[in-house]
Amino acid sequence: MNSVWSLTMATLAKDIRLEWRSKDALNSMLFFSLLVVVIFVFSFDPLAEESRHIVGGLVWVAFLFAAVVALNQTWARELRNQVLDAYRVSPAPANALFLAKSLGNFIFVSVLEALMAPLFVVFYNLHVLGPAWQLVPIALLGTWALVVNGTFFAAMSLRTRNREIMLPLLLFPISIPAVIAMVAGTTAVLTGEDSAHFYIVLLLTYDVVFTTASLGLFGTVLHAE
Amino acid sequence: MSNATTSIITVSNLVKQFGRFAALRGVTAEFDAGTFHAILGDNGAGKTTLLRTLAGLAGPTRGDVSIFGKTPKEACRDIGYMAHPSLLYDEMSGMENLRYFARLYGIKGDERCAEVIRVVGLDPDLARAVGQYSQGMRQRMSLARAILHDPRVLLLDEPFSNVDVHSAREMVALLRGMRDAGKTIFVVTHQALLLDGVADEFVWMEAGQIVDRTASVERLALEGAL
Numbered sequence: 001m002n003s004v005w006s007l008t009m010a011t012l013a014k015d016i017r018l019e020w021r022s023k024d025a026l027n028s029m030l031f032f033s034l035l036v037v038v039i040f041v042f043s044f045d046p047l048a049e050e051s052r053h054i055v056g057g058l059v060w061v062a063f064l065f066a067a068v069v070a071l072n073q074t075w076a077r078e079l080r081n082q083v084l085d086a087y088r089v090s091p092a093p094a095n096a097l098f099l100a101k102s103l104g105n106f107i108f109v110s111v112l113e114a115l116m117a118p119l120f121v122v123f124y125n126l127h128v129l130g131p132a133w134q135l136v137p138i139a140l141l142g143t144w145a146l147v148v149n150g151t152f153f154a155a156m157s158l159r160t161r162n163r164e165i166m167l168p169l170l171l172f173p174i175s176i177p178a179v180i181a182m183v184a185g186t187t188a189v190l191t192g193e194d195s196a197h198f199y200i201v202l203l204l205t206y207d208v209v210f211t212t213a214s215l216g217l218f219g220t221v222l223h224a225e
Numbered sequence: 226m227s228n229a230t231t232s233i234i235t236v237s238n239l240v241k242q243f244g245r246f247a248a249l250r251g252v253t254a255e256f257d258a259g260t261f262h263a264i265l266g267d268n269g270a271g272k273t274t275l276l277r278t279l280a281g282l283a284g285p286t287r288g289d290v291s292i293f294g295k296t297p298k299e300a301c302r303d304i305g306y307m308a309h310p311s312l313l314y315d316e317m318s319g320m321e322n323l324r325y326f327a328r329l330y331g332i333k334g335d336e337r338c339a340e341v342i343r344v345v346g347l348d349p350d351l352a353r354a355v356g357q358y359s360q361g362m363r364q365r366m367s368l369a370r371a372i373l374h375d376p377r378v379l380l381l382d383e384p385f386s387n388v389d390v391h392s393a394r395e396m397v398a399l400l401r402g403m404r405d406a407g408k409t410i411f412v413v414t415h416q417a418l419l420l421d422g423v424a425d426e427f428v429w430m431e432a433g434q435i436v437d438r439t440a441s442v443e444r445l446a447l448e449g450a451l
Contacts, residue, residue, distance in 0.1 A: 007328060007329065010325060010328040010329075011325075017321070018314060018317070021316045021317075080315065081310045081315065082308055082310040083312050083314055085282055085306070085312055086312040086313075086326060087329065088281075088282060089281060089301055089306045090301060090326070090329035090330060091301050091302055092330075225282075225284065
């Protein structure tokens with residue numbers, strides 16, 4: 001366990017270093033999210049009361065699509081020079097690689113969310129009417145749900161010819177329960193009309209199930225030809 | 226050359242298919258410890274597939290591979306693999322790359338990384354990213370990565386491609402030293418003459434099969450293989 005954790009941290013540090021130097025994923029995600037914010041500001045009146053009901057969906061759709069960019073990048077850099085083969089021939093456990101990639105993507109998408117959240121608040125004139133603290137577990141659990149599945153399916157689509165197309169085709173349908181919980185939970189907190197407790201529990205259950213399944217299956221995916 | 230007491234690698238009736246295409250068609254061979262094998266053949270002969278199967282990167286469709294009595298995956302600590310691509314991160318320096326790969330083998334500290342970088346004739350303090358290396362430097366760094374964990378078997382896929390003659394000769398001298406130190410070395414190459422007088426055996430492959438094994442590169446040349 002110690003070895004898995006230490007290898008996870010080594011791989012995570014390497015990925016953060018690579019991202020810091022290239023900024024491939026963060027730049028693309030930021031650009032995409034900014035575009036979504038600006039386009040939708042012009043498409044409806046952000047000051048209307050209805051916007052509070054819409055923004056929950058808008059925020060998560062922006063982050064979901066932006067996350068796909070990061071998810072593709074995280075494995076693309078392992079394909080350049082076939083570096084992944086160096087990991088495959090080593091005795092390092094597959095789970096350490098999966099955990100590191102998932103944690104890395106979680107950090108990148110969380111940074112994006114932290115940068116974009118104030119913009120959503122300003123552009124859409126948001127005032128939280130429900131318990132604001134509930135947005136934190138919704139954001140953390142929701143982001144983990146996106147990245148853990150995304151990391152797994154991005155690895156699965158690595159060797160397919162059109163992997164950029166394959167990833168959303170695989171990821172979006174399986175993420176529907178999590179996305180519904182994220183959107184409904186966020187809307188519930190923003191409007192204060194409903195409790196988000198059910199959605200938080202749903203996200204937690206989803207995360208536990210899919211993290212366990214991904215960890216169990218990743219070794220087969222990594223060593224598949 | 227084969228001897229039951231010293232054979233460390235045994236390949237039995239190895240078949241590897243990619244869909245309907247058979248890259249290896251029943252390869253059977255034994256290889257001794259501390260020997261240097263040059264694997265030759267035309268493009269598509271199955272050289273790289275054989276090497277990837279020995280490395281555990283490609284599972285056999287049929288047949289067996291045994292390295293020190295274990296499967297390639299079980300014997301991974303004893304195998305060093307250098308592919309045609311560098312297997313290195315272009316954005317990191319050589320030392321940063323090796324430091325990361327060392328962790329995968331449980332090697333801590335920078336001493337071993339610096340040592341293998343010096344062994345291949347590079348400077349461990351070179352801060353330049355690998356992406357800015359010349360092809361020759363990249364090949365050397367790739368070799369350093371392959372020998373980092375001091376494996377007993379080295380599998381090298383075209384280590385001299387795009388490398389100038391002088392650097393290639395230096396790499397050959399380095400490999401000769403490793404063989405003399407007891408390593409078993411396999412080199413897939415199209416530059417057989419570079420290994421004349423160094424390799425213990427030239428293995429000629431054709432259409433997914435080993436068709437000739439000889440100690441003399443001249444014989445292959447006379448037969449028109451080279």
